[in-house]
Amino acid sequence: MSESENVKQTLLGEVARCRGCRFCVDVCPTYQASEGVESMSAYGRVQIIKYLLTGILEFDDSLTYSLYSCLQCRRCEVICKSKGQDLDICKIFQMGRSLLSQNLVQGSRHEKI
Amino acid sequence: MDVDLKKLLKNMAKIVGKENAFTDKPTSLAYAKDAMPWDVEAHNIPHAVVRPASSQEVSGVLRYANEKRIPVHTHGSGTSLVGLGRPKTNCIVLDMGRMKGLEVFPERGYFEVGPGFHIAKLRKALSPYHALLPAFPGSELVATIGGVVSVNTSAHAVDATLCKPGDYVLGMEVVMPTGEILQTGTESTRKPAGIEATKFLVGSEGLFCIITKIRMRLIPLPCFENIVAYYHRTEDILDTVMAMYKQGIATPMFFEYLDEKSSKVGFEAVGLKAPPGAVAMMSIDSSTQVGCEEKAKRFLEFLKIGNPIEAKIVKDKEEWAQIWSSRAEAGNYIYRLGSTFGSEITVRVDKLKEAFHEAQDIILNLESYQGNEFYSFGHIGAPTIHAYAFVPTKDIPNDVKIAIATEVREKTEALNVKYGGCGGEWGLTAQRASFLKKKYGDAYYEFLVHLKKTMDPNNILNRGNLEGWL
Numbered sequence: 001m002s003e004s005e006n007v008k009q010t011l012l013g014e015v016a017r018c019r020g021c022r023f024c025v026d027v028c029p030t031y032q033a034s035e036g037v038e039s040m041s042a043y044g045r046v047q048i049i050k051y052l053l054t055g056i057l058e059f060d061d062s063l064t065y066s067l068y069s070c071l072q073c074r075r076c077e078v079i080c081k082s083k084g085q086d087l088d089i090c091k092i093f094q095m096g097r098s099l100l101s102q103n104l105v106q107g108s109r110h111e112k113i
Numbered sequence: 114m115d116v117d118l119k120k121l122l123k124n125m126a127k128i129v130g131k132e133n134a135f136t137d138k139p140t141s142l143a144y145a146k147d148a149m150p151w152d153v154e155a156h157n158i159p160h161a162v163v164r165p166a167s168s169q170e171v172s173g174v175l176r177y178a179n180e181k182r183i184p185v186h187t188h189g190s191g192t193s194l195v196g197l198g199r200p201k202t203n204c205i206v207l208d209m210g211r212m213k214g215l216e217v218f219p220e221r222g223y224f225e226v227g228p229g230f231h232i233a234k235l236r237k238a239l240s241p242y243h244a245l246l247p248a249f250p251g252s253e254l255v256a257t258i259g260g261v262v263s264v265n266t267s268a269h270a271v272d273a274t275l276c277k278p279g280d281y282v283l284g285m286e287v288v289m290p291t292g293e294i295l296q297t298g299t300e301s302t303r304k305p306a307g308i309e310a311t312k313f314l315v316g317s318e319g320l321f322c323i324i325t326k327i328r329m330r331l332i333p334l335p336c337f338e339n340i341v342a343y344y345h346r347t348e349d350i351l352d353t354v355m356a357m358y359k360q361g362i363a364t365p366m367f368f369e370y371l372d373e374k375s376s377k378v379g380f381e382a383v384g385l386k387a388p389p390g391a392v393a394m395m396s397i398d399s400s401t402q403v404g405c406e407e408k409a410k411r412f413l414e415f416l417k418i419g420n421p422i423e424a425k426i427v428k429d430k431e432e433w434a435q436i437w438s439s440r441a442e443a444g445n446y447i448y449r450l451g452s453t454f455g456s457e458i459t460v461r462v463d464k465l466k467e468a469f470h471e472a473q474d475i476i477l478n479l480e481s482y483q484g485n486e487f488y489s490f491g492h493i494g495a496p497t498i499h500a501y502a503f504v505p506t507k508d509i510p511n512d513v514k515i516a517i518a519t520e521v522r523e524k525t526e527a528l529n530v531k532y533g534g535c536g537g538e539w540g541l542t543a544q545r546a547s548f549l550k551k552k553y554g555d556a557y558y559e560f561l562v563h564l565k566k567t568m569d570p571n572n573i574l575n576r577g578n579l580e581g582w583l
Contacts, residue, residue, distance in 0.1 A: 013508075016507045016508070017507060019148070019445070020146060020148040020150075021148060021192070021252065021255075021445070022148075022190060022192055022252070022255050023252070023254055025190070026231065026254065026255050035164075035210075035211060036164065036210035036211060037135070037140065037162075037164070038140070038143040038144055038191075038208075039135075039139045039140040039142075039143040039144075041143075043143070044139075044140075044143035047142055047146050048139045048142065048143065051142050054152075056142070057138055057139060057142065060137070060138070060139075062139050062140065063138075063139045066139050083442070083445045084382060084442060084445035084446035084448065084449045085448070085449055086449070
């Protein structure tokens, strides 16, 4: 199994642990800053990564914006842990970003990176 | 149905502003998934998500959707446990999150609130007025008052003590699917008698209208005394509840239980020593502290009927907070170790024990999965039993997840039919259309369909919920 396939399988396993309770939505500062857009919350980003991995979502700019707007403040992880699930949410996002990175350097908007 | 997304986005942006209209797939997908265990499919993904800020904007969206015959799905916070939050067809998702204005009028005895206000924040905002918010969902950190009133659920509270939130709604502002904005009810604390729209729009699960403002009575906050009782067996708690109603004992406002296995998970989750068996927790209310203490003493005496190992009044606030939160956390922590498939069994009180045993038998003998475990907890004083099938893995194929959830739901709902119940907090549409027919018959179901057609002639609102689509 290739390294990238390994990352995908690890991520799918992590994401499957999400209960979908949405307790992490309201505590997310970018969700608050967007005045409540769920794709800008931790929960929304977990869904986005899941559908990116399963092929339902393809790379596009709005997806990149959702994933890269995470501040890695870990408020979502605090509430997730307090509700018994304890997902390593920020690590999931970091891994999701690394999966996207190949697309990023090829994308026209990010050629200068 | 083919929808031109660019055109839809442009038209929605004209109504709600371009920063509040989305057709990108990541945003649509974030709103498609809910707490249901199975994955979303293509038909669940919205065409667009719009976030109106006023009744006029809601009206504009609905007029457009009705004219173009595009379904509209209302989104509060998406925490429904029976799938009310998941679109059943490609649609416009109406996210009510921006409509969260609050005005409190103590001199009039009520408050007015937008549907997007979160329950926990609303409870806090009402605390300076010493007011009780009559809704206690386990998801109150994120659940909205709009969702609570739309489903008319008080969740944890005992109906015989507190009734339902709808009983405290004095009036509403609603937008009909055809765009008309209606004002219902009264500004007096005297509720209208006779035929009045509030009472049949509360609890209509987003099928008849979109609620844009809720006027609710300020309920004086009572005093509470709290009791915890430890039992050898869950059956002792069921005997106690059955005797409570039979003897006409005043019901507590809260009366929760954890069965033998759930209590261990819940107590350990909050850092308490695992109890010897099942646990019951009760909150007794009264308008005065003296009255409360007297009621609690009497209830403690009554509890002897169930032969508890120990029953005591808990005065220490921190100790009570831990015990109380063990009930809420049990469900969360059980899920941590695998997957759970739940039910709500709300049978006639005198059949509570029989229903519990049959539920246990159903859960432990599933056809769709072998090797699962049985856990139960719930608002037993209400009475509600949440019987759960626990599968000790998260690695379950999507079709098996659907099969387990469907089997658990249909077989436990058959208990509600057999023993005179119909659920009491999760709503009655979404996945429950077949239950409605079994419980009340085809004529009753057709009556609901006719009502829906009258209110929503083109069936744009929450399409698929009354139809029983997944």
